[in-house]
Every structure is written in C-alpha cells, then in structure tokens.
Amino acid sequence: MRTWLRHHRQAFAAALGKLAAQRASSAVSALVIGVALALPAAGYTLLESVRTLTGRMALDPQLTVFLRGNAARGDVDALAARIKSDPRVAASRFVPREQALKELASVEGLTDVVGALESNPLPDAFVLRARDPDAQAIDALAADLRREPSVEHVQADTAWARRLAAVTRLARVAVLLLAGLLGLGLVAVTFNTIRLQILTQRDEIEVSKLIGATDGFIRRPFFYLGLLQGAGGGLLALAMVWAALALLNPQIAALAASSGANFRVAFPPAGSAFAVVGVAAALGWLGAYLSVSKYLREIQPK
Amino acid sequence: MISFSGVSKRYPGGQEALKSVSFAVQTGEMAFLTGPSGAGKSTLLKLIPAIERPSSGSVVVNGQNVGALKPAAIPYLRRHLGIVFQDQKLLYDRSVYDNVLLPLAFSGVAPREAARRVRAALDKVGLLGREKANPVQLSGGEQQRVAIARAVVNRPAVLVADEPTANLDQESALRIVEIFVAFHQVGVTVLIATHDQGLAARFGQRVLRLAAGRLASTEAGA
Numbered sequence: 009m010r011t012w013l014r015h016h017r018q019a020f021a022a023a024l025g026k027l028a029a030q031r032a033s034s035a036v037s038a039l040v041i042g043v044a045l046a047l048p049a050a051g052y053t054l055l056e057s058v059r060t061l062t063g064r065m066a067l068d069p070q071l072t073v074f075l076r077g078n079a080a081r082g083d084v085d086a087l088a089a090r091i092k093s094d095p096r097v098a099a100s101r102f103v104p105r106e107q108a109l110k111e112l113a114s115v116e117g118l119t120d121v122v123g124a125l126e127s128n129p130l131p132d133a134f135v136l137r138a139r140d141p142d143a144q145a146i147d148a149l150a151a152d153l154r155r156e157p158s159v160e161h162v163q164a165d166t167a168w169a170r171r172l173a174a175v176t177r178l179a180r181v182a183v184l185l186l187a188g189l190l191g192l193g194l195v196a197v198t199f200n201t202i203r204l205q206i207l208t209q210r211d212e213i214e215v216s217k218l219i220g221a222t223d224g225f226i227r228r229p230f231f232y233l234g235l236l237q238g239a240g241g242g243l244l245a246l247a248m249v250w251a252a253l254a255l256l257n258p259q260i261a262a263l264a265a266s267s268g269a270n271f272r273v274a275f276p277p278a279g280s281a282f283a284v285v286g287v288a289a290a291l292g293w294l295g296a297y298l299s300v301s302k303y304l305r306e307i308q309p310k
Numbered sequence: 311m312i313s314f315s316g317v318s319k320r321y322p323g324g325q326e327a328l329k330s331v332s333f334a335v336q337t338g339e340m341a342f343l344t345g346p347s348g349a350g351k352s353t354l355l356k357l358i359p360a361i362e363r364p365s366s367g368s369v370v371v372n373g374q375n376v377g378a379l380k381p382a383a384i385p386y387l388r389r390h391l392g393i394v395f396q397d398q399k400l401l402y403d404r405s406v407y408d409n410v411l412l413p414l415a416f417s418g419v420a421p422r423e424a425a426r427r428v429r430a431a432l433d434k435v436g437l438l439g440r441e442k443a444n445p446v447q448l449s450g451g452e453q454q455r456v457a458i459a460r461a462v463v464n465r466p467a468v469l470v471a472d473e474p475t476a477n478l479d480q481e482s483a484l485r486i487v488e489i490f491v492a493f494h495q496v497g498v499t500v501l502i503a504t505h506d507q508g509l510a511a512r513f514g515q516r517v518l519r520l521a522a523g524r525l526a527s528t529e530a531g532a
C-alpha cells in the first residue's frame with residue numbers, strides 16, 4: 009500500500025516535472041484545451057442566466073379576463089367569487105371599466121384620444137395570477153375561464169413564454185452539441201500530446217521495460233499528464249469565461265437598464281465550475297489512456 | 311541458475327540463430343560465452359530475460375521456465391536479473407546517479423534505502439565520485455561501469471552481460487571483467503558474452519563456444 013502510494017506520488021511528481029520542463033508546449037496545449045472548453049462553458053453560463061431570467065418572468069404568470077360589456081353587476085360578483093374560489097388562482101384584482109379608462113387616459117399621448125370618446129369602450133376586467141407558472145396550466149385555466157358566460161375574452165400571454173422556452177431548448181441542445189464536439193477535440197489534442205511525449209521518452213520507456221518496470225508503472229505518469237493537462241485547460245476555460253464576463257457584464261447591465269430591466273450574466277456556481285474542471289480532467293485522462301494503449305505497445309525492446 | 315535444454319531460435323524470415331543449444335550455468339558459477347559475430351551470442355542472452363522467446367526447447371532461470379512466462383510476469387523476472395546490454399542503454403537526459411536509481415524506482419525500495427544502494431553500487435564499480443556527472447561526460451569504460459552498477463543495484467542473483475568489453479582498450483576491458491569476477495566471488499551467477507577469446511581464457515572460468523548457432527565446445531574452468 010505504501011509502495012503503491014509512493015508510485016502514484018512519483019508518477020504525479022514526474023508528470024508535474026514534465027509539464028514544468030516543457031512549459032511553453034504545456035501552456036499552448038492547455039490554451040488549446042482552454043479555448044475549446046471556454047466556448048461551451050460560456051454558452052452554458054449564458055443559458056443558465058437566461059433560464060433564471062425567464063424563470064423569474066414566468067413566476068409572474070398573468071391572465072387578464074375581460075367581461076362582456078353587457079355583464080350585469082350580479083354576474084360580475086358571481087365571477088369574482090368563482091375566481092376567488094379557484095385553487096389555481098394565486099391572486100386576483102378587479103379593474104372596473106371606469107378605472108381602466110382613467111389609466112388609459114393617464115398614458116401620455118392618449119389623453120386627447122380618450123377625451124374624444126363619447127362613451128367608455130372598455131370592459132370590466134379581472135387581472136389574476138396563476139399559482140402554477142407552467143404555460144400548460146395557465147392555458148388550461150384560461151380555457152376554463154373562457155367558458156364562463158359573462159366572460160368575453162381571456163388573454164394569457166403564454167405564447168411568448170412557449171417561444172422563449174423553445175428557443176432556450178434549442179440553444180441548450182446546440183451548446184450540448186458544441187460541448188460534445190469540442191470535448192472530442194480535447195481528447196484528440198491530449199491523445200496527440202501524449203503520443204509526442206511517449207515518442208520523446210522512447211529510450212526511457214524501452215530501458216524501463218528491459219529492466220523490469222511493469223506496464224502500469226510506465227503508463228501512470230502519462231495518465232497523470234493527460235489528467236493535469238485537461239484540468240489545466242478546464243481552469244483556463246473558467247478564467248476565460250470569468251474575464252469575458254468581467255468585460256461584458258457592465259455593458260450588458262447598461263443595455264438592460266436602458267430598457268428598464270436588471271440583468272447580468274452570472275458566473276457559474278462553484279458546483280458547475282468544479283464540474284467543468286472535472287470533466288476536462290476526465291477527458292484528458294481518456295485521451296492519455298487511448299494514446300498510451302496504442303503507442304506503448306509499439307515500444308517493444310529488442 | 312541458468313539452464314538451456316534443446317533451445318532453438320528461429321527469427322521470422324527463417325533465419326535460425328540458435329540450433330538445439332543445451333547447457334547449464336550453476337548457481338554461483340561464472341562462465342564466458344564466446345564465438346564470432348553472428349554466432350548467436352546476443353540471441354542466447356536475450357532469451358534469459360525473455361526479450362526473445364525460444365522457438366523450441368526450454369530456458370529455465372532461477373527455476374522459472376522463462377519461455378512460458380505470461381507477459382505480465384516478465385517484469386518481475388527481469389527485476390531479479392542483472393542485465394548489461396551490448397549498447398549499455400544509459401539515459402543521457404539524467405545523471406549517473408539517476409541512471410543507477412532507475413531500477414529501484416519501480417521495485418518498491420524506500421527512498422532512503424534506494425539512495426544507499428545506488429551509492430553502494432557506484433562504489434563497487436569505482437564511480438562514487440562521478441554520481442552527479444552526465445553519462446556523456448564519461449569515457450566508454452566508465453559508461454560501461456555505470457551500466458554494471460545499474461544492473462547490480464537490485465542485488466540480482468544472476469548477472470548477464472552482452473559484450474561488456476566491446477570498444478574498450480585492453481586495460482579498461484580487464485578492469486570491467488574484474489568487476490564481474492568480484493561479483494562472482496560473492497556468490498552471483500555470472501554469464502558474459504564476448505567475441506574476445508583471449509580475454510575469456512585469461513580468467514580460468516568455464517568458456518562456452520558458440521559457432522553458427524550451435525554450442526561448439528565447452529571448456530571447463532581451471
């Protein structure tokens with residue numbers, strides 16, 4: 009056990025030593041991996057931020073119920089009671105037609121238009137918030153309310169939410185696809201750098217085999233090399249995303265503020281950041297594994 | 311103990327390097343293997359650490375039938391052998407000390423003990439003062455002695471050397487063989503291949519003569 013631990017420590021130290029000895033090429037490899045990973049990582053970061061944004065929007069799922077112009081007071085009261093007792097409704101507010109006209113008149117540019125009207129064309133309305141922000145639940149609630157005799161029209165703006173959700177899903181698949189492709193690229197890059205490393209250490213490998221090193225002992229430093237290179241690339245990718253956000257966020261916030269919104273792209277949480285490094289390390293290990301399996305077998309001392 | 315019985319080795323392509331060779335080197339014995347170039351000396355020595363496998367016959371080293379070993383068992387066989395290669399196979403990207411340390415890196419020897427053994431091995435070949443040097447800075451004879459130190463650092467019971475005196479002047483060659491004799495005197499089984507019959511005869515040890523892949527004669531030691 010102690011020997012095993014020492015062997016792993018030696019292999020790890022050897023891999024670190026190789027990286028330090030070939031600083032320039034290690035840095036370039038890590039940079040290649042970093043850039044390749046930064047793209048999907050940035051895409052993921054953006055998607056997560058948009059998702060929390062749309063989540064916040066969907067948390068306020070409003071329906072507007074317009075009543076028929078000829079609805080009697082009693083019908084209105086009955087509908088109010090019906091809405092209040094519906095368990096799917098979180099809150100409701102009655103907007104009488106007079107108030108609606110007043111609100112419309114207060115909108116700049118419409119004051120004269122409203123003043124020119126002979127009678128109030130606006131109906132009474134209920135503005136209500138559904139308990140379940142899911143688009144399907146909102147549509148079902150809207151359909152039920154439409155069947156009420158005193159209801160003229162129910163407006164539930166789920167169409168844009170559906171569209172946004174569809175776009176987000178599409179973007180998510182695209183990011184996954186990109187991550188898959190670039191992950192494959194990472195494996196290929198590691199495969200190649202480990203192959204070069206094996207070739208430059210050909211003599212050492214040959215001698216080690218001749219004097220009794222097991223294949224496991226010879227392979228181990230290369231696994232660590234792939235692992236470290238992948239992890240280094242992952243860290244670099246996070247650094248790039250972080251730097252990009254630091255540059256972009258003030259601009260994004262300014263843009264959002266100009267349309268009255270408060271939005272910024274958040275750096276991925278620790279768990280996700282850790283996962284990026286972990287996945288990069290695992291892919292690096294895989295590349296090293298494939299390379300070592302292929303090329304070490306070819307070195308047979310004669 | 312090294313024992314060959316009816317060993318033949320045919321390389322792919324049909325060339326027959328060894329033809330039905332049988333002999334035994336007893337535990338603690340020292341023997342020379344001579345013969346002209348191409349007689350099969352190197353092939354014979356390569357069968358001992360299973361670098362090559364016999365086409366027929368059996369090679370037994372320390373009680374193990376080497377030709378039948380599984381690939382996974384070969385590293386452990388080699389750790390118990392001291393091998394000096396014809397081309398030395400030193401690593402020129404590291405010091406003399408690190409070259410000798412290499413076999414101990416994977417045999418599970420604790421670092422402090424390993425350092426002690428490396429120094430002891432270098433001391434035995436008279437190179438203790440050159441441990442920090444790079445092998446390229448050393449003379450041919452000194453490089454050969456580094457190779458010997460690396461071969462014995464694991465304290466093998468069997469020491470095998472392929473042309474350890476090739477390309478050396480008479481004096482250096484004698485010096486090298488004397489080192490092997492010293493190991494033989496402390497109980498190590500030694501087998502040395504050399505094309506130099508005069509050198510082999512000088513030490514009064516058994517001489518096995520190979521010619522065209524066959525064992526031509528065996529002269530008992532004095």
